[in-house]
Amino acid sequence: MPFTYLNPGKPTTFKDRHVTKVAETVRTYEEGLKGEVGLIGLPSSKSSISLSMAANAPITIRTALQSFSTYEASTRRDFKGMTVLDFGDTPIHPTSVEETLERLHVSVLEMLEEEACERYVLLGGDHGVSYPAIHAFQKKYGTVGVLQWDAHHDVRNLEDGGRTNGTPFRSLIDGGLLAGSHLVQIGIRDYSNAKAYDDYCQKNNIHVYTMDDVEEQGIIPLVQKEITRLAEQVDMMYLSVDMDAVDQAHAPGCPAIGPGGLTSRELLTSVRIAAKHHKVKAIDIVEVDPSKDMRDMTSRLAAHTMMRFMYR
Amino acid sequence: MPFTYLNPGKPTTFKDRHVTKVAETVRTYEEGLKGEVGLIGLPSSKSSISLSMAANAPITIRTALQSFSTYEASTRRDFKGMTVLDFGDTPIHPTSVEETLERLHVSVLEMLEEEACERYVLLGGDHGVSYPAIHAFQKKYGTVGVLQWDAHHDVRNLEDGGRTNGTPFRSLIDGGLLAGSHLVQIGIRDYSNAKAYDDYCQKNNIHVYTMDDVEEQGIIPLVQKEITRLAEQVDMMYLSVDMDAVDQAHAPGCPAIGPGGLTSRELLTSVRIAAKHHKVKAIDIVEVDPSKDMRDMTSRLAAHTMMRFMYR
Amino acid sequence: MPFTYLNPGKPTTFKDRHVTKVAETVRTYEEGLKGEVGLIGLPSSKSSISLSMAANAPITIRTALQSFSTYEASTRRDFKGMTVLDFGDTPIHPTSVEETLERLHVSVLEMLEEEACERYVLLGGDHGVSYPAIHAFQKKYGTVGVLQWDAHHDVRNLEDGGRTNGTPFRSLIDGGLLAGSHLVQIGIRDYSNAKAYDDYCQKNNIHVYTMDDVEEQGIIPLVQKEITRLAEQVDMMYLSVDMDAVDQAHAPGCPAIGPGGLTSRELLTSVRIAAKHHKVKAIDIVEVDPSKDMRDMTSRLAAHTMMRFMYR
Amino acid sequence: MPFTYLNPGKPTTFKDRHVTKVAETVRTYEEGLKGEVGLIGLPSSKSSISLSMAANAPITIRTALQSFSTYEASTRRDFKGMTVLDFGDTPIHPTSVEETLERLHVSVLEMLEEEACERYVLLGGDHGVSYPAIHAFQKKYGTVGVLQWDAHHDVRNLEDGGRTNGTPFRSLIDGGLLAGSHLVQIGIRDYSNAKAYDDYCQKNNIHVYTMDDVEEQGIIPLVQKEITRLAEQVDMMYLSVDMDAVDQAHAPGCPAIGPGGLTSRELLTSVRIAAKHHKVKAIDIVEVDPSKDMRDMTSRLAAHTMMRFMYR
Amino acid sequence: MPFTYLNPGKPTTFKDRHVTKVAETVRTYEEGLKGEVGLIGLPSSKSSISLSMAANAPITIRTALQSFSTYEASTRRDFKGMTVLDFGDTPIHPTSVEETLERLHVSVLEMLEEEACERYVLLGGDHGVSYPAIHAFQKKYGTVGVLQWDAHHDVRNLEDGGRTNGTPFRSLIDGGLLAGSHLVQIGIRDYSNAKAYDDYCQKNNIHVYTMDDVEEQGIIPLVQKEITRLAEQVDMMYLSVDMDAVDQAHAPGCPAIGPGGLTSRELLTSVRIAAKHHKVKAIDIVEVDPSKDMRDMTSRLAAHTMMRFMYR
């Protein structure tokens, strides 16, 4: 290039020679590349019961990675050498939710078949994406255990509205893809669920922790206990983080916000604990609707959650 | 009631004895009732190409009717005696756009079959609702002519995404439900369409008026000319107002905003002219997304447009 | 009705057969009806010292009840069978605060005289509504004890501005309607009050707990202690929740926000503890100004507070 | 002062030696001072029918004067030598609207009695301030003629709500302080008034111009005609600018916004024409609610309106 | 790639086979490439007198190109074949404005030296970028004529604050790089300038058109006249569009907004007229601050302005 300052096609934000932004460690996937973490966007939110723009979250969360660095001050470790391979976003169908679910499933499975990465980050989208995603992991890895941070059970019936964002775990369990006892729900909130679905959870032996349980037992011991239990029963563990498990003051950008939820610190430390186990292979982060957010706070929290997962 | 001031179930906003709000003239439909205007909500926007919350517009537009009165100062006429029968909103399906389109069609048709009203106001939703709605009018009334205020042709192909909000007039014409020459498009904007679709319009003899045409000919003469022409060729006329025909400064709450569009005054006076013809039986108002609006300006403009149609 | 999908006059939001929204348990009061909880709106905020739109809160809080269900996950109890009778909103006078206060008092008293409910929820408006409301309870029930969550004492002099939202408890005590020792104030904040009014509280033996007291003693023991004490001294207890007791991060929609206040969890658990006592008959929730709020967070918190009171 | 850069008590915004901001020509009134224009704030909006924060407008409009200079490019005239004397804001009473109206009246009258200025700018507050203000001018100057820019007649009955912001001209006419024929209303909007009040205007010979009249006759000829007529009939003329005469796209910060109103240019040029007449002694600018505005656009327009009045 | 749907590194927005977005015609510059239009970002706004984030505009304007297509409906021409070469953004210095101005100048000059394009679009940044940019064109092309759309003269003295965004044309004229008579200013607003600077314009024979001139003469005849005149006197013409020439209702995202400016249509049609002349080689678009904008309206208007320039 014959230019003194210009550098066409490259970003021109200020560069401090000693700082590596997380975004700088993300590389577009090409055949043959290997990396620690695979990243995929699942920009689907038309299956949401309430109108949602969560499909835009992969953009804002990736952008948030430009604001954070690879250095973990608390442990004095730098992760600038870790490669994140970005498989891009699955193109969704404008009018067919069924077609979209199929595309999500095929895309996650094909990503896994590349066997390019050790672990995976999946960015929703609404919670409906977890069904095709976990299904893909089940095909590839075998028995899956799931830790779900959520204010809601997400085991609604399918008759009233089809495969909405309120049904992914019902679909997985009823479809025999996930055992009830291999599902752990953390942060279930009062006045946000129905008795019939709590009964379903009990009947299927889903391990449910309400916010009262979290306050009484502490989120860290609780997560440690369940990780240890699951580790003996499953081939891999999958973390499914519905951001509405977090209090509205800390995650204002979720479609279904409310008071009395987790703090940011409780989410981040519990994900950190869980991610340390080597059988934890994947995390999805869902229900972030950037159009409802303030200053992208919820996307920033999602990015931090990613780092807590990746930098174990 | 034993209460001095309380009146359970009734609104308690300030009441001036001499003022009738438009909302006060709206009555819930019951079998056997008759009224000049029928009102129906078509809260469907999952067929939008871009993420849209236009499905919430029937709520905000109805609310705007609480802010306006029945008195038309310019003509010194009071319409407080006109009854608007509200048929409610069509319940949509959370995950199946096909099912939603069917419900919209059946609901509009069943409303017409009641033969309770002379004219109809249909509140979208995105522009996708015009296909099932016009189809219903065609079944009931015969040959339909359509005046479409829009920045876009909305005659996209169906292969790339199914029946989105970019396809209603393509579906009508290709389905033989509407003759191309019976469709008039007003306010088509530069850099907002594709040559292939302009060619489609030409081939089908759709009468297209760009913003340049509006500026040169004036919107009132243009509308008068087309109304007169259509009146001789069709059994009824239907006005389809995509609010994005209006400039972004005047209708900031549309999903696809841009500069260089109609002013509010141009929209309102042209709808007034068109609505005067007795063959004009219906209007739909679409593509108002309250989540993107400022102070419900676009819903207020939609309400004014309703009054220009109703109070002819 | 001859309609397949339409249902005029009924809401068309998505319905899951197993979920009961709190709003679905609210029924418009008619003579002769009985219910556990009576609900009334007191949309008065012109008495506020600073300009306030808190009068709009009964609308937004009632709307928030549409987002929450009757199922309390932490205790596995469903309250779908509890009837809430809605007495509507008291119409206020546009220009006379005195007339408005009279209407509020008469309306609350007339509601109580119906003897239709066991307990009552009163939605402000500003804190000025507590004076006419508590006065009505005092007439009906006898000696009243009050727990007030508030950053402020609200015992200002009346000479400087009349009966503003800063004076309700002064008016009650000076008027002999409430004994100072029967008033408990929780969450009084630094830099938000005056020495003269703290002195007034001391002199009248009001039990004052600052935020430092809350941090040191814990809000639950503190509330339990005072409830136990009051139970022996009064005929009924009334909870008065000024939402500005809560930190600005958790209740951003109050007119007088600031840092260093209660968390949402502290408010909710302390109201839950207090509401368990059978002598607690009423709660008012005041100082929520929806025009200043973000995503109706403060109205959502108010709704949760209602449920903590109702579902004891 | 011993400081090189600091200048305690003085603003530190950037100063270009050749630019005089309008705010720099505003001087706090002290006894004995003389100036061309007197400025007073009337921060009253508790008499508004809908909840309003228009009482804050004197602050934001004065602030807007810091953004504009004294130089009128179109006429090549500099008004940096014109002194504006600021009499401050009238303190309002928190809970008594009657007391507030009395204070406004007394304050405007006392300002006039100082005989310090030739002309006056009065900043509302809501339109209720025009009654006590015009009453004061009538006492001081004799027969008053009023040009009112407004979407509304503001001649409501007083029985339904007392002296609200919807009644000032009714109070003036019924009180014999203003002849109906000396009142000119410009910009009256459809669907924003009641037949009974239009009838009242006709009966009292108020000269009413609807938006249709403005479009057909042009606002400048219309204003010139009425100014000429009134000049022969009255001792002084008073301009009363309710900013909601302007379209919602141009004045988004009014409590009662809607489409189909005046553009900013139409307001500014018509005020300029009117202000040229030497009998025009005063202007009030009302119904700007900064809490509803965007980027203080409506306050900026109010400031421009002030300059069009002052710099004749 | 072994993927059915995924396409790493590529955007996944909905693609209609017949629509070409303007953004799709933009190609990153590489040595040897040729294209009709060169595009460069000049993200500098630290020289602004008031705090400005206009440096972010190149991002939002480029993004807006994704929302508009290459088809010009009014002339039935498709510009999908026109290549826009993107030279990227000039990296600015965080703390040295002088260094930033040098980098801007060098970068524009080096772009021109590539001789890869016929015409150029430069995206600010604040108006300070026009000085180094026009200087570069003067070096490359010889005598330059400038049409400046602006509410302000921008010929401030340099003593009071250095090379701010209020000084670019002063610097050019005093530096002998631009003759006063070769500068045309359109849209100069009342109360937005100083007499001393108007005098400077007169003395230097700058052709100044105020908003009154625009209203009286019409913007199209005015621009045509000046283009014709300049064409005989200069080697090339440069359009400098300060977006604050446009009214605050149409361009709400400028740092210095106010009423009484151009409409969007007036801006767009006048740029179209000017751009038709073959000597018009460049346009800069400045003073768009995305942080102050609403729904990126001002960036969308900037994008339309680009198309009016490019698609002549």
Next chain:
Amino acid sequence: MPFTYLNPGKPTTFKDRHVTKVAETVRTYEEGLKGEVGLIGLPSSKSSISLSMAANAPITIRTALQSFSTYEASTRRDFKGMTVLDFGDTPIHPTSVEETLERLHVSVLEMLEEEACERYVLLGGDHGVSYPAIHAFQKKYGTVGVLQWDAHHDVRNLEDGGRTNGTPFRSLIDGGLLAGSHLVQIGIRDYSNAKAYDDYCQKNNIHVYTMDDVEEQGIIPLVQKEITRLAEQVDMMYLSVDMDAVDQAHAPGCPAIGPGGLTSRELLTSVRIAAKHHKVKAIDIVEVDPSKDMRDMTSRLAAHTMMRFMYR
């Protein structure tokens, strides 16, 4: 004055005779005056790496002082007798950061030379102001110890961008104005710094406490320990509060927000503890950008922080 209510030049907000607002205790500095606390504004933010409007914070923080009173309820102490002398804001240079830094340094030093106050509050601006400010204190008082609340080390190299807001403590240490061991950093956050700068801190013996350290040790013991240590080593202590040490939920108005930070309570109680020591003479509060804030929450927190410092 001949006025009954008017009081030109004085504020007209509601006045309760028993309440003293903090703003009422602030007096413009004049030579010879003495006061407990000196207040100065340092409105500089052009040195920020990211675009910042933190220069506007002195205005919004001073305004927040109008909302808070002098009474500290928790300790039952009234500080209405404490005089705060306001030295005003340092005028900054529009285009030269070097000149601005010089002005800041001279101004702080000249304020100290007045010897009018015992302690000082400095309001930024970005963190770049701490370098010239601490330099001034070092000149006046001798050896300085600094407690820095911050998510970031702020010891970046100066080669990549000059004296930005990321460099103040590097400049102080490298310039020999501050010993590394006299600097304590509290609240350092993960993924927000670089290894090279952590290494710099270690090498220079800066005492660094990450958020993990805060959670484990508790912020109060930690601060007490360091205050005690420093008291023996330095002549004075200076508190530097970068508001981004606080979590995004509690301080949403900082340029660089993120989750996992301090709560408001943690900030306020730790500043209170530190301020009690008599060697603590000054506090700066920086990185509050009002344009990014919500309801001035962050400015309100800054004001509370001031009071915690002043009212020791």
